[in-house]
Amino acid sequence: xxxxxxxxxxxxxxxxxxxxxxxxxxxxxxxxxxxxxxxxxxxxxxxxxxxxxxxxxxxxxxxxxxxxxxxxxxxxxxxxxxxxxxxxxxxxxxxxxxxxxxxxxxxxxxxxx
Amino acid sequence: xxxxxxxxxxxxxxxxxxxxxxxxxxxxxxxxxxxxxxxxxxxxxxxxxxxxxxxxxxxxxxxxxxxxxxxxxxxxxxxxxxxxxxxxxxxxxxxxxxxxxxxxxxxxxxxxxxx
Numbered sequence: 001x002x003x004x005x006x007x008x009x010x011x012x013x014x015x016x017x018x019x020x021x022x023x024x025x026x027x028x029x030x031x032x033x034x035x036x037x038x039x040x041x042x043x044x045x046x047x048x049x050x051x052x053x054x055x056x057x058x059x060x061x062x063x064x065x066x067x068x069x070x071x072x073x074x075x076x077x078x079x080x081x082x083x084x085x086x087x088x089x090x091x092x093x094x095x096x097x098x099x100x101x102x103x104x105x106x107x108x109x110x111x112x113x
Numbered sequence: 114x115x116x117x118x119x120x121x122x123x124x125x126x127x128x129x130x131x132x133x134x135x136x137x138x139x140x141x142x143x144x145x146x147x148x149x150x151x152x153x154x155x156x157x158x159x160x161x162x163x164x165x166x167x168x169x170x171x172x173x174x175x176x177x178x179x180x181x182x183x184x185x186x187x188x189x190x191x192x193x194x195x196x197x198x199x200x201x202x203x204x205x206x207x208x209x210x211x212x213x214x215x216x217x218x219x220x221x222x223x224x225x226x227x228x
Binding site for chain 2: 042043101105109
């Protein structure tokens with residue numbers, strides 16, 4: 001059973017472009033969580049999704065950021081019109097239900113130039 | 114509401130000496146607590162977890178942590194540091210029995226191991 005797969009591992013975008021980060025949860029996992037890690041900081045919760053539903057988006061910035069987890073395919077974190085401050089590592093975790101352990105992916109490191 | 118404070122941003126030890134990484138938490142519920150390790154440019158690896166069972170929790174690579182409710186602490190220890198232990202360590206609190214859902218991470222402690 002492959003772990004949580006995130007791609008790309010590294011992403012470079014120019015200011016104003018869009019960034020799309022993908023997260024394929026572990027097989028059988030229908031709950032996905034996105035976290036952001038700014039340089040030299042801990043991870044900060046962004047959003048919790050279940051298939052086709054956003055459960056908790058209290059950590060998402062109000063503008064430019066969106067997330068989805070469609071019925072088929074990976075979860076996508078989309079950042080529109082990226083700015084330098086969006087440069088960070090974005091981690092995804094998945095779990096089979098809301099009360100079982102979540103496993104983290106390797107992260108996507110976004111650099112905005 | 115929940116929060117976690119890692120009391121030291123940097124800890125430096127000599128190889129073969131004990132490691133102590135301190136973590137205090139607050140939670141409105143009976144929390145679950147976790148320690149993760151992150152090596153440079155790598156993902157997160159779960160070291161150990163406390164989910165209301167035994168208060169002394171043993172994890173991988175010789176690490177252990179003790180849940181002390183009266184002190185709201187969950188300090189991470191290891192009797193003898195190894196060079197490969199040099200990494201970033203995160204204490205995590207979650208309202209619930211697992212880390213699924215909205216977990217709160219500490220800001221991390223960087224462990225340096227000197228030869």
